[in-house]
Amino acid sequence: MNARDEILGRVRAALRDAPAAPEPARAYRRTSGMTEEARIELLVDRLVDYKAQVWVVDPGQVAERIAELLAGTGECIVPAGFNPAWLPADSGETVPRMRTDAPEGPLTLAELDAAGAVLTASAAAVAQTGTIILDGSPGQGRRAISLVPDRHICVVEAAHIAELLPEALARLDGTRPITMISGPSATSDIELERVEGVHGPRNLEVVVVRSPVG
């Protein structure tokens, strides 16, 4: 008998007493009544606690903020589909070269490794845990680009911020390649004390964009 059938047979035999399969008890919090302002405030607090740098801006200020963040940086990777209104205007000198990573022309790992930063959008965020979620949609790119560069600048739209994890996960398609990011890379492996910065980006900079007024 092959391994599959044998294992399934063993498992069925183990359950001969036909144990009950209770319905999951979902009495925990699944919805929140928090205002956008409160969600932004909570997210910022949690991100800062994890040593991320955070800026909260109005929709019209994103490009300017990103230009300031990128000043002096070498090359910056940007995925295809990134909102062009958020890209810094090319003034020629202070703004670094933006290199687009697109499905039809992916950059090599060496190119990603040599870049000074990567700039992406995000699919959702969880205020309560300080978590930003990327799902590879246009503007977020494939997983490697937000991993290999040492600096990740991530734009989070206020409308995408949920207070609770269940609210955020409900908005996502779980079959997409998903990365949940809570602060920069870290470890607690030496004496269980948290140290930021191991293999993932050691710098996480988050630009939170308020929803347009009215």
Place this chain on the structure above:
Amino acid sequence: MSQTFLGMPSLPVHGEGNIHATEPFPAAARRELGNAQLRANLGHATRTIRDKRLKVVAELPDWEQLREAGSTIKQNVMARLPELLEQFEENFTARGGTIHWARDAAEANATVAALVREQGVDEVVKVKSMATQEIGLNEYLEEQGIAAFETDLAELIVQLDHDKPSHILVPAIHKNRTEVRDIFLREMPGVDPALTDDPARLADAARTHLRRKFLTAKVAVSGANFALADSGTLAVVESEGNGRMCLTLPETLITVMGIEKLLPAWQDLEVFMQLLPRSSTGERMNPYTSLWTGVAEGDGPRNVHLVLLDNGRSAALADEMGRSALHCIRCSACMNVCPVYERTGGHAYGSTYPGPIGAILSPLLTGIESEDNSTLPYASSLCGACYDACPVKINIPDILVHLRGQDVDSKRGKGKLPSQMDAAMQAASWALSSGRRLGLAEKALPLGRLAAGPDRKITSLPGIAAGWTQSRDIPAPPAESFRAWWRREHGKESGHGQGPGHPTGQGPAEGKP
């Protein structure tokens, strides 16, 4: 398909690999307790993590509801495991993944080695995984001429030091920062000789050491924290980004996962991703969680494999009292709160799974007859701290007692259980089943006082009872039994052995009134 299984043998098939203790727990514990540095390191680390966990758990008003959800979801999974495994297989395969089933450690190891060879390489990068520790994958690959590079910082420390993990979350918890620095200086090629013991500098050294490996590796091996049956999705929860590197950059990804790791649906992740980080590292959320469903076009590995491992899990599932040990999500909260683990450390348990969960899981996977694992259920004071801390409410103390019973039963009749024990238990049963008989037995109390002598302590008992006095003295018995005292003091007014204020038939439960 289901007709195939009619008439299947129902005898549980136990697991093998690094889940067998190699010496009895008391002997191993005695040796480990002699290491003062180990105890200091463990005391510091477990205190740190306990405080962090309590703080983030207290933040959630619905923590108990989340635990209840976690517990009921896992009960549901175990009851429906065959159906969920088939559903998962169908979805994972439909998305371009390949499933391999492994009855035991040897089959899993051979499968992984063959998949690595298929890619024409002789080295792999690894994400920390309990399943691959359990089956001894690294050692097997080494025998096969394949080098496995551990990339989790603590696993790297343990691997460089040719040591064994002693904790499921922080395998190098028994090493302090200075010891880690010394290991790096000794074993890490090209390390900066001026390396200090600042944890940030040590983490930086690991980054430099592994960077080239990540960017050039062709094959990665991982475990998985969760698998979602309704979509075929796998999840790895981590902190450093080494997981993301391994899961994203190589062309081939081989994941080894126990069959019990399934969750029914995407929605269930909302429960476990709240329970796990807070219980394990004491964080609101771990820095990185990766989720993948088969092969994603243009994103990540082209060849995605999953080895589904039994290795004793079906045997554990067959134990009605013990099966909830399979609910374990490997958070390590139970060992961080355990007074025994805090003192002996993880190596004393012998198995890949130390601490309270290991004391039940290892013998459930191997069977209680596995000689040295039969000592593990006794590695506990039954204080219950592990049960309180467990995010999926595994009643570890109850299962420990259940397994102690199994151990005694398995030794009975094999000549392994001293006949004195059976005789003593039978005598106790006879005496305790009637008040008159107990009264007779109590007449022997003065003999005990005689044995205790002038210092009023009994320091050594004969026969198997010597085990009791090996590490403690027994105080001399009182000159008079409680029942005799009661008769003397209250005999007249109660007449029927009932004191004032006590309802019919119920004497005081303890102490003197």
